[in-house]
Amino acid sequence: MTRSLLFLAALLASPAKAQAFPVTVQSCDREITVEAPPRRAVSNDVNLTEMMLALGLQDRMAGHTGISDARTVHGPLQAALAEIPELSPRYPGREVLLGANADFYFAGWNYGMSIGGEVTPDRLAPFGITVYELAESCIHVMEKPRASLDDLYTDIRNLGAIFGVSERAEALIAGWRAELAALSDAIGTGTPPRVFVYDSGEDTPYTAGRYAMPTALIEAAGGVNIMQDFGKSWAMIGWEEVIARDPEVIVIVDYGEVTAAQKRDFLTSNPALAGLTAIREDNFVILDYVAATPGPRNIEAVGLLARAFAGAVE
Template sequence: MTNRRRQRWTAVALATALMLAGCGDDQADESAGGTASAPADGSYPVTISNCGEEVTFDAPPRRVVTMDQISTESLLHLGLKDAMVGTAFRNDDIFPSVSADYESVKVLAEMYPSKEVLLSVEPDLVVGNIDFFTYSGFPPGSNFTREELTGKGIKSYTLQCQGEQPDPERMFVRFAELATIFGAQARADQIIGQVKESLAATETVLAGATPVPTFIYRSGTGPLATFGGGGGSADGLRRSGGQNIFSDKAALPPPEVSVESVAALNPKAIVISDEDEQSPQDKETFLRGILSQSDAVKNGTFCVTDFYAFGTPFRLARDVNVVGKCLHPDKTFPAFP
């Protein structure tokens, strides 16, 4: 991994810690998707309840800045590239079906843009993921809060609220909400329908298959960073025909486990998350050494996922088939998209 990507990953790690510090916030009690009030015909005004903020749109935003890859790809999938005046914080390769559109959007910063850079493109809406408004300043204060954006007449929307417990269905709800802001409900409905149809086809392929006990490896040499149950990665693994061997652990904060506990559970497969300074190949070499007696190593069953695996509707549909094929090579999975 390049030094630039290492810096991006470090920023995400710091951001996650700050987000988790607010898990007791009242915003955590908000429903999975908040509420959207808009006429069925896509006319305006549209009012969205988002992370405790009521945001009203009198017309579709025309100058949007997306603060991370999840929000960037979400808008591009909705066909809104012409409304985007800037983007930031890309960690993975852009999803193939929107990569050409991405090239037409100005990249404001490798990480989060400064206040000055953000204002220079005169946004009327800023969209982010994981409540970036809370922690996107490194050091704190170097980026705008939601309140500061509102004070400057800039609206904001975030795809995950501070302190929310993981909820895989929330992704669909928030994606549809985002589309409502732009009057693109029909496109969102089409995408969600296609994705759920593909997920159903994958479920049919896996019908009767025994879930493969799987260790999700993120980073570390001991303890090892992994994912617990209930979150997006655990849900994606389940849909892929795997079973997280640490599903009994809480999703937040993401758990760390000992090498001995992994070995004792004897995973039959290992999913490597490509998210830090180690390459997937180096991670596999390391794991082969410390878990040499596991069935996963003996069988050579290693799967690799992106940093943002399962993170958008399109990524979810694609990644469950990619991981599914790795875990169940004898089965034929649907191609999506």
């Protein structure tokens, strides 16, 4: 069990202070107000659902969506997930949320909601469903700073306020900050290694830009995303851009039908990429999807990356 979960377990065992309602928090470019803690919440995607479970909110949830494989949920949280109905393995339609009598939907843009789709804050509001948007995803609807771990802390803090468990939220954040501080010895102090995030794609690679969480994780681990100046979240680029920037480490995001091993085989067998430092020196890191996207496993991901970067620049 991680230090942050130990902090939370201790807090859950102690009496909680009552939290005043109504509560107002910022959700992207909107303010949302809840008169009382939601009782029939739905979360989309494995990383957002893990945030809810890490806060101990399974008894407030009517279901979850967008988790194609429940085994990807962190082991200590799987028992809690088992208590919650699966409403859809993909993005839910509006009828799914209405059928569950949901009063709250935790999702993000491209994490359960699409611009112009039928499931958006505006289109759910007439049905009494409050939507809180994942902070990292706000770049799709507004200007925001580059991705950082503060995006994760903001979501946890806001969820804590919405559900009346702010003490739990602050305990989680304090635990994560302590874990990061304990990683300082593993983080190099020399020139940051150049890192490329490979999500998928052969003709053109899909990668993380300045607004995607891997940029924050790589920076916290002592590296630099070669696409940190790319003004996108997740998007396609050209292989010529990757070659020109010559990454020293390649992070492979492990998810989907194509395995991490198959992605690595493609990279190492592509003659056009043979000159990349990362490929010549065999510097690869495998990062699970749930660790590469905003959620409780981001801190663990920083540690994994820090150790890999240290080995790559020795």
